[in-house]
Amino acid sequence: MRARLAVMVLFVLVASACGSDSDTDTGDSSLAPMEISELLEADVPITTSVIGYVVISDTGARLCEALAESFPPQCGGSAVDIANPDVLTVAFEEEQGVQWTDPRVQLDGTYDGSELTLDNS
Numbered sequence: 001m002r003a004r005l006a007v008m009v010l011f012v013l014v015a016s017a018c019g020s021d022s023d024t025d026t027g028d029s030s031l032a033p034m035e036i037s038e039l040l041e042a043d044v045p046i047t048t049s050v051i052g053y054v055v056i057s058d059t060g061a062r063l064c065e066a067l068a069e070s071f072p073p074q075c076g077g078s079a080v081d082i083a084n085p086d087v088l089t090v091a092f093e094e095e096q097g098v099q100w101t102d103p104r105v106q107l108d109g110t111y112d113g114s115e116l117t118l119d120n121s
Contacts, residue, residue, distance in 0.1 A: 033106045036065045036078045044113040051106045054082070054090065056099040061085035063107060063116060072098035081115040082107075088118065 033049035034042070042048070052063040055075050065077030072095040082088075088107075092099040109118040 036080060039111055040078055045110055047110045049106050049108050051104050053104055054101045056085055072096050073100050083115040083117040087120050
């Protein structure tokens with residue numbers, strides 16, 4: 001009798017360990033942000049979080065994968081244009097008319113294949 005009870009308890013424990021798949025995408029924005037290279041390969045439009053350096057100059061605002069070692073810094077690597085940089089609330093370094101973030105920042109918005117439109121929140 002005890003052996004049968006032990007087998008039943010073991011069966012219940014094994015069956016409960018085989019629960020639902022927790023890797024299913026729930027659309028939770030608290031997931032790790034995308035790299036810019038991943039964003040550029042994604043199906044568009046896509047609403048997501050993306051991480052990089054913001055560089056604002058007379059040619060516009062861009063989210064960059066890296067900062068070039070020039071001074072003031074320029075975009076290095078992959079980059080996307082930012083449609084509405086006026087909603088940014090991040091701290092910038094500034095020199096010679098160029099603004100940039102250091103370290104990288106996480107931005108939330110929608111990428112349409114040509115530019116990233118930031119959320120207003």
